[in-house]
Amino acid sequence: MDAIVDIKTYMTQLGQQARAASRVLACATTSEKNRALLAMADAILADQSALLAANAKDMVAGKEKGLDAALLDRLALNEERVLGIAEGIRQVAALPDPVGAISDMNYRPSGIQVGKMRVPLGVVGIIYESRPNVTADAAALCLKSGNAAILRGGSEALHSNQAIAECINTGVRQAGLPEAVVQVVETPDRAAVGELITMQQYVDVIVPRGGKRLIERISAEARVPVIKHLHGVCHVYIDSKADKTKAIMVAFNAKTQRYGTCNTMETLLVDRAIAADVLPELARQYQVEGVELRGCDATRAILTGINAATEEDWDTEYLAPILSIRVVDGLSEAIEHIHQHSSGHTESIMTEDLGRARRFMMEVDSSSVMVNASTRFADGFEYGLGGEIGISTDKIHARGPVGLEGLTSQKYIVIGDGHIRS
Numbered sequence: 001m002d003a004i005v006d007i008k009t010y011m012t013q014l015g016q017q018a019r020a021a022s023r024v025l026a027c028a029t030t031s032e033k034n035r036a037l038l039a040m041a042d043a044i045l046a047d048q049s050a051l052l053a054a055n056a057k058d059m060v061a062g063k064e065k066g067l068d069a070a071l072l073d074r075l076a077l078n079e080e081r082v083l084g085i086a087e088g089i090r091q092v093a094a095l096p097d098p099v100g101a102i103s104d105m106n107y108r109p110s111g112i113q114v115g116k117m118r119v120p121l122g123v124v125g126i127i128y129e130s131r132p133n134v135t136a137d138a139a140a141l142c143l144k145s146g147n148a149a150i151l152r153g154g155s156e157a158l159h160s161n162q163a164i165a166e167c168i169n170t171g172v173r174q175a176g177l178p179e180a181v182v183q184v185v186e187t188p189d190r191a192a193v194g195e196l197i198t199m200q201q202y203v204d205v206i207v208p209r210g211g212k213r214l215i216e217r218i219s220a221e222a223r224v225p226v227i228k229h230l231h232g233v234c235h236v237y238i239d240s241k242a243d244k245t246k247a248i249m250v251a252f253n254a255k256t257q258r259y260g261t262c263n264t265m266e267t268l269l270v271d272r273a274i275a276a277d278v279l280p281e282l283a284r285q286y287q288v289e290g291v292e293l294r295g296c297d298a299t300r301a302i303l304t305g306i307n308a309a310t311e312e313d314w315d316t317e318y319l320a321p322i323l324s325i326r327v328v329d330g331l332s333e334a335i336e337h338i339h340q341h342s343s344g345h346t347e348s349i350m351t352e353d354l355g356r357a358r359r360f361m362m363e364v365d366s367s368s369v370m371v372n373a374s375t376r377f378a379d380g381f382e383y384g385l386g387g388e389i390g391i392s393t394d395k396i397h398a399r400g401p402v403g404l405e406g407l408t409s410q411k412y413i414v415i416g417d418g419h420i421r422s
Contacts, residue, residue, distance in 0.1 A: 007187065011195035014150055015202025017180035018123045022148035025181045026120050030097040032175050033144055037093035040171030041086040044136065047167055048082050054163035055132065062156050070260035070319040074130035075157055085136045085164075088381060092140040095385075098404050099146040102413065113415040118408045120146030122204035125196045126389065127152045127218060129210035132160035138207075139168045139182040141389050145407040148181045150203065152196060154210070155188035162186070197222040207390045207402070212317070227402060229367075229393035231317040232262030232345040234375045237334040237360070239351035240273035246372060247274075247350040248282055254348065254374040256289045260319045262391060263346050263368075263378040267314060267324045269334045275327045276302055291321040298327035314341040331356055335363050342366055344393040346378040367393050367400040 025033075044051070055077040062075055098118045105115035124147045128134045135151055142149035153161040165184040172179050185192050197206050197218055205225050208218040212231045219226055236254050238247045254265035270279060275298065283303045286293060293299075294309040303325075313324040314337070328334045338347055348370035349360040357371045368378040378401065380388025385403030392398045398406035 007189055007191040008195055010187065011185075011192055011199065012202075014180075014183050014185065015123070015199045017178075018148040018150050018183060019202050021178040021180035022120070022123050022146075024178050025143070025148055026099070026122075026146045028146070028177060030099075032177065033097065033146075034093045036143060036171045036175030036177055037089050037140055038171075039174040040136070040140065040168050041089040041093075043167035043170040044082065044086040044089070044164070047163070048079065051082055051160065051163045051167075052077060052079070054159040057159045058132075058157050065156070067156060068320075071130050071156070073258070073260045075132070075160070077132060077160060081133065085133050088133075088137055089140045091381070092144050092404070095144065095404060097144065098408050105415075110419060110421070111416070112419050115413055115415075116410040117413045118405070119411050121407055121409055123148045123150065123202055124389075124407065125150045125152070125199075125203045125206045125224065127193055127196065127206065127208045127210070127214070129154035129214060130157055131209075132157045132164055134209060135161045135164045135184065136168065138389050141404060141407060143172075143181060145404045147204075147407055148183075150183050150185065150196060152185040152193060158188055193218075194221065197224055197226075200224055209390050227390060227392050227394060227398055227406070229262065229343065229345060229391050231343050232264070232391075233267065233315060233317050233341060233343040234263055234265050234346045234348075234378075235267050235269055235334075235338050235342060236265050236348045236350065236375060237269040237328075237331075237338075238271060238274060238278055239331060239334075239349055239353065239356055240271040241353040241356060242271075242274060242278075242350040243352055243372075244274070244278055247278055248285070250348070250350055250372065250374050251278075251282055252285050254376055255286070255291060255323050256321070257374070257376045259321055261376070262317070263375050264319070265323070265348075265375050266316065266318055267326065267337075267341065269326050269328050269337060270299075271331075271334070272298065272327050272329055275299070279303055279325070286323065289321065291323055293323055293325060295325040296327055299325045302327075317343070331359065335360065338364055338366075345391065346370065346375045348373055348375050367391065 101118045126138045203224045207227045208215045279302050293306040309324045344366045346368040347364050347366050361369050380401035380403050388401040
């Protein structure tokens with residue numbers, strides 16, 4: 001498109017169009033929304049070669065700019081990931097429509113009925129980095145939940161996002177809905193973000209997805225409510241009552257299945273009573289994968305030759321093949337370490353002791369707490385949400401993977417029959 005000179009005017013226009021479109025979308029039937037979603041998925045598959053070609057441009061530019069391996073991994077598309085994008089959209093179409101659902105209807109002594117109806121938030125602004133799949137995921141979830149979306153991806157994924165946006169527009173048009181129900185900001189100018197997060201009259205909520213600095217900036221400067229998580233410092237704790245085979249398998253997967261994600265384990269905690277049994281085999285497997293290990297003194301006494309972990313390591317989201325390991329004296333010390341260093345994202349305990357598992361679930365205050373499972377399952381798709389718009393570590397409205405229900409609110413409804421208050 002032509003160069004955008006007046007960012008404020010451009011963003012205001014997007015906001016006005018989104019607000020008008022949101023009112024149309026809020027009244028759309030489930031059938032209309034699903035028709036748009038399925039058409040979007042079909043367009044993604046039909047234009048796969050164009051998507052991959054656009055992504056190849058971004059990958060070349062990213063390498064020239066010196067993006068690190070984690071960012072390049074998030075940026076990359078291939079045939080498998082394109083198929084995953086289309087499948088994710090179809091899964092959203094298959095989910096129950098939350099909009100208009102009525103719950104908790106009760107008669108009051110006055111004779112009126114009082115209940116709640118689930119409704120869209122309105123206009124959702126989403127700011128994200130690197131991952132072009134977020135463009136499709138966010139569009140699908142916002143559309144199904146009745147929200148208009150303004151999407152602002154990172155400049156490093158500009159070509160990929162524009163190609164996906166074309167597919168989204170195709171689906172929306174085929175369903176007869178306003179194209180403005182999903183708008184992708186077409187300028188890489190950072191001033192667009194500043195406008196988006198302050199447009200209170202047009203935007204109802206902001207969802208930032210990206211690095212810690214981006215989310216801190218959005219949280220500090222936004223005048224619109226924000227659903228956020230700052231980063232993912234996730235833990236796996238191997239209890240003394242863990243099954244050794246399961247523990248090694250899960251701890252290996254939680255770190256190595258994919259490095260550049262917020263639900264990847266960054267710190268492994270191991271009970272002293274079992275450390276000598278599990279750490280050598282885990283270290284061998286990590287070494288094969290090229291994972292750098294950093295350990296406390298007790299860990300280094302078992303795994304000689306590894307680097308020492310610093311206090312900074314316990315608070316670091318590596319998004320890379322680096323793992324911190326700490327040997328602890330039991331469940332209480334593990335929980336205390338998590339309380340001090342976790343980002344509140346996801347923690348897992350490996351144990352065959354039901355009481356310890358229950359205590360871990362009760363006392364660990366993170367958005368996802370797991371027993372005998374990899375932290376990599378902390379994902380909207382894996383939770384049956386059909387994808388997610390983000391993972392919230394906030395404690396109000398939405399927490400954990402934010403799917404359709406997290407993108408709606410509730411309003412009270414009252415039904416009477418000429419009732420008046422005496």
